Amino acid sequence: MNFAACVTNDKTLDMIPNILNDLYKKYTGCDAAEITELPSSGSNRRYFRLSGEPTLIGVVGTSVEENDAFIYMAKHFKEKNLPVPEVFIVSDDRIAYLQEDLGDTILYNVIEKGRLTSVFSDEEKRLLVKTIRKLPDLQFAGADGMDFRHCYPSPGFDARSIMWDLNYFKYCFLKATGLDFLEGKLEDDFQRLTDVLLRSSSATFMYRDFQSRNVMIKDGEPWFIDFQGGRKGPVYYDVASFLWQAKANFPNSLRQELLKEYIDALRKYIPVNEDYFYSQLHHFVLFRTLQVLGAYGFRGYFEKKPHFMQSVPFAIANLRELLKVPYPEYPYLSKVLTDLVNMKQFTDDLQKRTLTVRVMSFAYKKGIPNDPSGNGGGYVFDCRAVNNPGKYDRYKPFTGLDQPVIKFLEDDGEIFPFLEHAYELVDAHVKRFMERGFTNMMVCFGCTGGQHRSVYSAQKMAQHINEKFNVKVELVHREQNIEQTLNAK
Numbered sequence: 245m246n247f248a249a250c251v252t253n254d255k256t257l258d259m260i261p262n263i264l265n266d267l268y269k270k271y272t273g274c275d276a277a278e279i280t281e282l283p284s285s286g287s288n289r290r291y292f293r294l295s296g297e298p299t300l301i302g303v304v305g306t307s308v309e310e311n312d313a314f315i316y317m318a319k320h321f322k323e324k325n326l327p328v329p330e331v332f333i334v335s336d337d338r339i340a341y342l343q344e345d346l347g348d349t350i351l352y353n354v355i356e357k358g359r360l361t362s363v364f365s366d367e368e369k370r371l372l373v374k375t376i377r378k379l380p381d382l383q384f385a386g387a388d389g390m391d392f393r394h395c396y397p398s399p400g401f402d403a404r405s406i407m408w409d410l411n412y413f414k415y416c417f418l419k420a421t422g423l424d425f426l427e428g429k430l431e432d433d434f435q436r437l438t439d440v441l442l443r444s445s446s447a448t449f450m451y452r453d454f455q456s457r458n459v460m461i462k463d464g465e466p467w468f469i470d471f472q473g474g475r476k477g478p479v480y481y482d483v484a485s486f487l488w489q490a491k492a493n494f495p496n497s498l499r500q501e502l503l504k505e506y507i508d509a510l511r512k513y514i515p516v517n518e519d520y521f522y523s524q525l526h527h528f529v530l531f532r533t534l535q536v537l538g539a540y541g542f543r544g545y546f547e548k549k550p551h552f553m554q555s556v557p558f559a560i561a562n563l564r565e566l567l568k569v570p571y572p573e574y575p576y577l578s579k580v581l582t583d584l585v586n587m588k589q590f591t592d593d594l595q596k597r598t599l600t601v602r603v604m605s606f607a608y609k610k611g612i613p614n615d616p617s618g619n620g621g622g623y624v625f626d627c628r629a630v631n632n633p634g635k636y637d638r639y640k641p642f643t644g645l646d647q648p649v650i651k652f653l654e655d656d657g658e659i660f661p662f663l664e665h666a667y668e669l670v671d672a673h674v675k676r677f678m679e680r681g682f683t684n685m686m687v688c689f690g691c692t693g694g695q696h697r698s699v700y701s702a703q704k705m706a707q708h709i710n711e712k713f714n715v716k717v718e719l720v721h722r723e724q725n726i727e728q729t730l731n732a733k
Contacts, residue, residue: 260290260292260304260340261279261292263335263340264276264279264292264294264302264304264340264342265279265294267302267333267335267340267341267342268294268296268300268302268342270333271300271332271333271342272296272297272298274296274297275296276294276295276296276300277295277296278293278294278295278296279292279293279294279295279302280292280293280295282301288305288306289303289304289305289310290303290304290305291303291304292304293345294342298345299345300332300342300343300344300345301329301342301343301344301345301346302340302341302342303340303341303342303343304339304340305339305340306339307396308337308338308339309396309397310396310472310473311334311338311339311341311472312338312394312396313394313395313396313472313473313474314331314471314472315331315334315338315341316391316394317390317394317395317471317472317474318330318331318343319331320386320389320390321382321386321468321471324385324386324388326381326382326385326386326468327378327465327466327467327468328467328468328469328471329343329344329345329346329467329469330343330344331343331344332344346460346462346467346469347460347461347462349460349461349462350456350457350459350460350461351371351372351375351456351457351459351460351461351466352455352456352457352459352491352492354368354371354461355368355371355372355456355492358493359491359492359493360493361680362493362494362495362676362680363676363680364494364498369498369501371461371464371466372498372502373501373502373505374465374466375456375459375466375486376483376486376487376502376505376506376509377505377506377508377509378466378468378509379451379454379482379483379486379506379509380479380506380509380510380512380513381509382449382451382468382471383448383449383450383451383479383482383513384448384449384513384514386449387447387448387449387476390449390476392475392476395474395475395476396472396473397473398475399475399476400475400476400477401441401442401445401450401475401476401477401478401481402442403438403442405475406437406438406441406442406531407434407435407438409531409534409535409538410434410437410438410531410534410535411434412535412538412539412542413534413535413537413538413541414427414430414434414538415538416538416539416541416542416545416546417537417538417540417541417542417545418541418580418584420541420545420546421584421587421589423580423583423584423587425580425583426576429576430576430577430580432576433573433574433575433576433577434577436573436574437527437530437531437573437574437577440524440527440573441478441527441528441531443524444478444480444524444528445477445478446477446478446479447476448476448477448478448479449474449475449476449477450474450475450476450477450478450479450481450482451468451471451474451482451485452471452473452474452475452477452481452482452485453470453471453473453485454482454485454486455485455486455489455492456486456489456492457489458470458471478524478528479510480521480524480525480527480528481528481531481532483503483506483525483528484525484528484529484531484532484533485532487499487502487503488529488532488533488562490536490540490555490556490558490559490562491554491555491558493558496565507521526566526569526571527571529562529566530566530571533559533562533563533566536559537556537559537560537563539552540552540553540555540556540559544556557590560584560585560590563581563584563585564585567581567582567585598683598715598716599674599677599678599682599683599684599685599713599715599716600683600684600685600715600716600717600718601622601674601684601685601686601687601706601709601715601716601717601718602615602616602617602622602684602685602686602687602717602718602720603686603687603688603689603702603705603706603709603717603718603719603720604686604687604688604689604702604719604720604721604722605644605688605689605690605691605694605698605699605701605702605703605720605721605722605723605724606688606689606690606694606698606722606723607690607691607692607693607694607695607698607722607723608626608628608690608691608692608694609692609693610694610722610723612624612688612690613686613688613720613722615684615686617683617684617686619682619684621673621677621682621684621685621686622673622685622686622687622688623666623669623670623673623686623687623688624688624689624690625662625666625687625688625689625690625701626690626691627662627689627690627691627697627698627701628690628691628692628697629658629662630653630658630659630662630691630697631653631656631658632691632692632696632697633649633652633653633696633697634691634692634693634695634696634697639652639696642696643695643696643699643721643724644695644696644697644698644699644700644701644702644703645699645700645703645721645724645726649696649700650700653696653697653700659697659700659701662701663701663704663705666701666705667705667708670687670705670708670709671712673685674709674713674715675713678713678715687702687705687709688702689701689702689705693723694721694722694723694724695723695724699721699724702719702720702721703719703721706719706728706730707730710730710732714732715732716729716730716731716732717729717730718730
């Protein structure tokens, strides 16, 4: 029986285990003890675990060309001692094959806690560093001696493949949102982006879908899978793909750490001009983000797969952050993308994730303020160790907002180290809350009467947070019955 016919006919799908078992028996001399289908994500490829001695993974794909690409690359990478699964046997029609079982530990799942909280543990960071440092080996050693004619659907990163991805974004995502735009002007900027990307052409291997879902962890080391879409192309694309993966949710600080690790490993193969590297990477991150949105649009809007729709807000957040650094080379594209991220369907999600910090002054004798948000996040600072102007009669009519009290506290100087320590703690908290998408945080300053030291401190903290992080701050001097809102600019 022709296996291609088998996998395209719904009535015979139940025959797949039998055909995989025949392959297993042909390779090992005995039947598989058990055959279990494994979950898959975006592709039409199906995966099965065939238990026995040995346990192997069976792969079924309807595209012979795609299968051939993977089989060729896996063999080539193995010869270069790169960490990829070995392919042991292939069906005569090349629709099915058996490969090495790397287990069930996917990097994406290993870093789940970090992804959900933006607080990555030392172990999570260790695995991410190992992964990104192995990437140059795949790009350079993997390209050595490779016949790129085996790549599918394209042997290289060229103008046609770039424009295909950009139009993928245009037709599968942009048009699906209902946003109006001028196609001719957009195509002009697509061409400009293509020209910029092509100035980085090189004879290296471009994985193309290098992300944490395509990295297995075996014995504490990363292994690479699903590289069948790879081709000859520049190194920047894979870096952008990995570090800006939508749902990986890497904070920018971690991205920068991992970039430094990558560049350090890259220097094993080529000298690196860091200014040029970062400049060119900026364009590839934009391109990869658009390509990913195109894929989410196709899989989500058209194929109605909820997993991909859930990833859209993360990709939009990446795009919104990218646009903070201008792309003057693409004026109309930049306008369209700005309009896109400001669409109500995406700003509603943003508002749900935007941080507001409530800063309060209070008197301890009247109790610590309640947190109206209900999440209890933040700090309460006790100002009573700072020299108190309230013990002097001439300052009793004034508050921490009045110049005589301000001058007293600043001339005395005790308030400065107190606030510097408070700033350091609060800065770290605000940054983390923003990275995690929290919406509320509270910082309170208390003193004896809630009039002098606490008012001064709360005022300074509110201004500090608003200016440094550009977030909305609700400032409340409880005992003075004063409220003020410092809006994000």
